[in-house]
Amino acid sequence: MNLQLENLLDWHKSNHQKVIKGRYINLHQIEPLIDDLSSSFKISVLGHSVEERPIYAIEFGQGKIKILMWSQMHGNESTTTKAVFDLFKAVDDADKNFDWVSEHFTIIIIPMLNPDGAQAYTRVNAAQVDLNRDAQDLTQPESQVLAKIFEDFKPDYCFNLHGQRTIYGFEASGALSVLSFLAPSGDEGRSVTLSRKRAMNIISHIYNGLNPQLSGKIGRYDDDFNLNCTGDTFMAAGIPTILFEAGHYPDDYEREVTRGYVFAAISIALAGIALKKEDVDGDYFKIPEHQKCFFDIILRNSSGDDIAVQYEEVLQGNKVLFVPKVSQIGDLDRFFGHKEIAISSAGLYDEEDKKIEVGDTLTEWNNSIDLTITL
Ligand SMILES: [Zn+2]
Incomplete structure (x- = not known):
């Protein structure tokens, strides 16, 4: 398939996982979908949450490049979870539009890292801890699960999948921030290390890919260093990590339009990595920082x-x-x-x-x- 944005969105419109929609996505909704996955996928339980809910990992692909993604680390950020289930459908697409994904990559996705927070519709886990501030102390079972799979799998890239509130936009233009991205810093000096450079270049590639429809509506997070954040910790370990933030689209409080753009962004990112765009210098810093x-x-x-x-x-x-x-x-x-x-x-x-x-x-x-x- 031609991976132009329009084609990706067309595919998504007809083929996305229609069983899940809206904002409230919990384990009860995704477990039947995980059970129904084809033999293309290997399913495992990596551990359990504070309230003993299973944390699933779904692995697919036979390619050389290893990618680790996790979604719903913040329990009330469900848009990217819907998009990864759309990706699972893409992998099994009858027309083989996405066979290149399994050919190039071995991917592990944790679709719901914080199932307790997902159940309660909270950012934090059941112990009231923000898992994205626990990357160093690893006090929570959910953080330990993520740290362990990172160690064991040794990914070449990480996609840290989140959702952002409706408050973000651009003061200068009055446009809102539909999606935003960050190549987190791996040190206080916010050095552009090779791994950070690669994450930046892939983000530039995503930005260019989305621009035909989202021009002026894509933001960049500020890159203040905080080693307690997972992305910063993984980047400090030398692994290019990309933060995806699914935001608001006009009138789309269910985040179903944004879901399509997230699916497209993930697909474009994977294509960029497969095509070695990581070594093509982009204009990461030209992507405007968004404001509240x-x-x-x-x-x-x-x-x-x-x-x-x-x-x-x-x-x-x-x-x-x-x-x-x-x-x-x-x-x-x-x-x-x-x-x-x-x-x-x-x-x-x-x-x-x-x-x-x-x-x-x-x-x-x-x-x-x-x-x-x-x-
Ligand atoms: Zn988040």
């Missing part, structure tokens, strides 16, 4: 303070509710809203004449504008 400059909603008040509303994601039963909460009141000129509503005459009082405060749940404005989203 978005809110879900801004109520624009031409005669006074603006009100920023941010959705708080609350798990209720098997659904994630998006609860609109006032997160800031003031002059919000330098911020953008995914939705902006003019409230010129309404002032800062709700329908019961109560002054609106930060932290309030604001489901509607002035009895007329519905601020909720239903998915």
Whole structure:
């Protein structure tokens, strides 16, 4: 298959793993899919979480280049998990569009490193530890599992798969950050070592591949060094590691559009590695760093303070509710809203004449504008 973005997205549209969708993805949903995987895949349990849930690894491919990927290290970041299940479907594609993946690579994917956090829809694990700050101390069983497979498998590349909040965008242009990437530093001086250079070059390749549709909407994370972060630790060990962050696309709170772009980004990254793009110098530092400059909603008040509303994601039963909460009141000129509503005459009082405060749940404005989203 021609690996142009458009073709990848077309393939994804018709062939993605339709059984899982939306934001709340837990082990119950992915276990039947893992059981159903074909004989192309080798399934193992690498260990167990704090609450004794299995941590699965799925291995495929016969190629020389070894890639280790893990998703849902943060339990509420499920978009990349959906994308790796789409990749499993691609590997078995009847039209053999993705046979090159298994020919070039041996890949191990941990689709859900933090199954307890996935169940509870939290960033942290069941012991309230952020696993992406535990790379040195390895206090948690989930971190130990990842450290051990890294040691045993000796990957040539690592893909660290995450999701980012709706707050990221670009102050200069007002565009949002749909996807972002980082080649983490492996030392305080943020040296561009050979392994970091290679990760940067592959990111440049991904950036160029996605640009036809996401021009101006791809960000770069800041590269402050923190050895407690997994990417920094693996990079310090000399292995090129790429951080993928799945972000917001307009109105796509389910992250199903972004999911397609993540699938495309992973495919383009693999193609880049297969084609030795790691040694072709790209323009990594020209990818703009994104800023925290978005809110879900801004109520624009031409005669006074603006009100920023941010959705708080609350798990209720098997659904994630998006609860609109006032997160800031003031002059919000330098911020953008995914939705902006003019409230010129309404002032800062709700329908019961109560002054609106930060932290309030604001489901509607002035009895007329519905601020909720239903998915
Ligand atoms: Zn994360």
